[in-house]
Each structure stands twice: as structure tokens, then as C-alpha cells.
Amino acid sequence: MKKDKLIISKKNFSSRLIVGTGKYKNMQECAKAINLSGAEIVTVAVRRVNITDKKKPLLMDYIDPKKITYLPNTAGCFNSKEALRTLRLAREIGGWKLVKLEVLGDKKNLFPEMIETLKSTEVLTKEGFKVMVYCNDDPLMAKRLENAGACAIMPLAAPIGSGLGIINEINIRIIRKQTKLPLIIDAGLGQASDATIAMELGCDGVLVNTAIAKAQKPFQMALAFKNAVIAGRQSYLSGRIKKTLYGNPSSPKSGII
Amino acid sequence: MKKKIKIKLNGKFKAINNNSTLFNIVQKNKIPLTKVAIELNQEIVDKKKIKSINLKNNDKIEIVHFIGGG
Numbered sequence: 001m002k003k004d005k006l007i008i009s010k011k012n013f014s015s016r017l018i019v020g021t022g023k024y025k026n027m028q029e030c031a032k033a034i035n036l037s038g039a040e041i042v043t044v045a046v047r048r049v050n051i052t053d054k055k056k057p058l059l060m061d062y063i064d065p066k067k068i069t070y071l072p073n074t075a076g077c078f079n080s081k082e083a084l085r086t087l088r089l090a091r092e093i094g095g096w097k098l099v100k101l102e103v104l105g106d107k108k109n110l111f112p113e114m115i116e117t118l119k120s121t122e123v124l125t126k127e128g129f130k131v132m133v134y135c136n137d138d139p140l141m142a143k144r145l146e147n148a149g150a151c152a153i154m155p156l157a158a159p160i161g162s163g164l165g166i167i168n169e170i171n172i173r174i175i176r177k178q179t180k181l182p183l184i185i186d187a188g189l190g191q192a193s194d195a196t197i198a199m200e201l202g203c204d205g206v207l208v209n210t211a212i213a214k215a216q217k218p219f220q221m222a223l224a225f226k227n228a229v230i231a232g233r234q235s236y237l238s239g240r241i242k243k244t245l246y247g248n249p250s251s252p253k254s255g256i257i
Numbered sequence: 258m259k260k261k262i263k264i265k266l267n268g269k270f271k272a273i274n275n276n277s278t279l280f281n282i283v284q285k286n287k288i289p290l291t292k293v294a295i296e297l298n299q300e301i302v303d304k305k306k307i308k309s310i311n312l313k314n315n316d317k318i319e320i321v322h323f324i325g326g327g
Contacts, residue, residue, distance in 0.1 A: 060292050
């Protein structure tokens with residue numbers, strides 16, 4: 001297991017759990033949860049500096065970007081233009097090229113707007129960005145994103161923040177079979193076992209925010225997700241037994257008294 | 258009294274001195290330059306050059322940074 005690394009855009013990571021930094025009560029809670037989760041990559045949003053309240057704590061003061069890889073996202077963007085503007089600004093803050101593209105199409109279900117997502121992936125890739133793409137669980141669209149130069153495919157398990165877990169295992173399996181790119185389940189997980197299922201399906205990692213940040217005990221949940229991802233990955237690599245319709249005794253049939 | 262111009266900083270109107278540079282705005286608002294990106298009228302600004310960027314009436318400045326997000 002020692003050499004089993006998550007490789008994204010030629011960079012090695014030991015942890016296969018990526019966590020979001022939103023929705024925590026405060027920065028201290030966020031920083032502690034990240035630490036407990038063992039995550040080496042965190043997603044961050046790009047927003048206006050608060051000009052009126054200069055004492056507002058800064059994310060960078062709590063989570064050191066030299067130690068933890070920041071993955072700027074385009075959360076809240078509903079078209080390609082907004083997403084490109086956001087990520088160009090993110091790059092300007094300090095050279096971030098590894099980014100998470102997320103173009104939403106509907107304010108209620110928060111499903112990705114895939115046409116705009118695909119367009120943005122093409123442009124960003126040409127501009128030298130390494131684009132990890134939040135997408136729906138459609139194998140055809142995943143293929144198109146791959147062809148457009150995405151560096152990781154990140155299909156949703158279920159709507160963002162819904163906690164429903166993986167709705168369409170079959171599609172995730174198909175995407176896994178067709179791509180050699182890192183496949184990371186992004187959005188919709190609700191509990192640690194959902195992460196284990198994702199890893200057992202052969203995903204390379206999971207991205208979790210709400211399920212940890214909004215758990216009644218975020219620190220404990222951060223640890224639970226850390227362990228769940230490790231368990232799922234080990235289980236996947238171990239090669240599970242075949243399912244059978246009938247029972248198969250675990251103790252020898254011979255020598256019964 | 259110095260002549261004032263009107264600019265929009267992060268969505269809010271501000272009256273500033275006519276001969277202000279972008280650097281003056283950054284300094285006045287105690288912006289940590291290494292942790293932000295700056296846009297002037299939707300064009301990204303090279304942070305090294307802000308001392309030589311003079312602001313005009315109706316300029317729109319956006320200063321952004323990273324915050325928590327999923």
C-alpha cells in the first residue's frame with residue numbers, strides 16, 4: 001500500500017480524500033477538521049475581499065497553502081464566462097494552475113451545466129490550466145471532457161450537499177472502465193460508508209465538504225471519512241469474492257463429529 | 258480642496274482623490290497583496306505595476322481572495 005499514490009497532473013498525493021473548506025462554523029473548526037481528515041488537497045472559493053471588515057479571518061492564515069494544496073473552484077458560476085474569469089483570478093493570486101471547474105446549470109438541483117463546462121475545459125486547458133472537472137455521471141460527457149484535456153473527471157454522486165450517496169453506481173462503473181484519468185466522486189456523499197462504496201467501485205478519490213462540515217461532530221466525521229476512504233481503497237485493491245446465490249460454508253465439511 | 262472622482266470598489270461606490278493610483282487604494286484598505294488578485298474594469302492587473310496605474314472616474318475595481326468553499 002505504501003506506493004499506492006493518487007496522482008493528479010503528475011503530482012503525488014498520499015491521501016485520496018479531498019475536502020472542501022466551506023460551511024464550517026469558523027476557520028478554527030475548518031482547519032482542525034482538515035487536519036484530522038488527512039486531506040492534502042482542499043477546495044477553496046474565490047470571493048471579494050471584505051473591505052469594510054478588515055478583521056475578518058483569512059483562510060490562508062489558517063490553512064497554509066505551502067503545506068496543503070489549494071484547489072480553487074468556480075462554485076457559484078453559472079456560465080463559462082464567469083468560470084473563466086474566476087479561475088484566471090485564482091491563478092493571479094499566486095500561480096494556481098490546478099483548479100476545479102464547476103459550472104452549475106440550475107439553482108435548485110445544482111446540477112452541472114455540461115455544455116458550458118465542456119467549453120470552459122477546452123479554453124482553460126489551452127491556457128495551461130490543469131482542470132479537474134465537476135460533471136454529471138454521464139459516461140459520454142466524461143469522455144468528451146477527457147478528450148478536451150481534463151486532468152481529472154469528477155462526477156457527482158448526487159446533488160451537491162444532498163447527502164444521498166452514490167445514486168447511479170452503474171454509470172460510475174462505466175466511467176471507471178473507460179478512463180485512465182483520476183476519477184473522483186465529487187458531491188452528494190452523506191456518510192463515511194458512501195466514500196467506501198465510491199472507492200470500492202474503483203474511484204481514485206472522493207471530494208467531501210457538507211457531509212463533514214455539517215455533521216453533528218465534524219471532527220469525528222472527518223476521521224470517519226479518512227478511514228472509510230482507506231478501507232474502500234484497500235478493499236478495491238484486495239479483489240473481492242464473487243457473489244453467489246447460495247451459501248458456502250466457511251468451516252470444512254470433513255471431520256464433522 | 259482636492260478634486261474627487263467616483264470609483265466602484267468590490268461593488269461599493271467610493272469617492273477618492275483625483276490623482277489616486279491603484280496602489281493608494283490597496284494601501285488605504287490594508288489589502289495583503291500576496292493573498293489577493295485585482296481586476297480593473299474586468300482586466301486582471303499585474304500586482305507589480307499598481308503604483309503606476311492611475312484611477313479614472315467610474316473605474317471598477319474588484320479585489321478577490323480565497324475563502325472556504327466546496
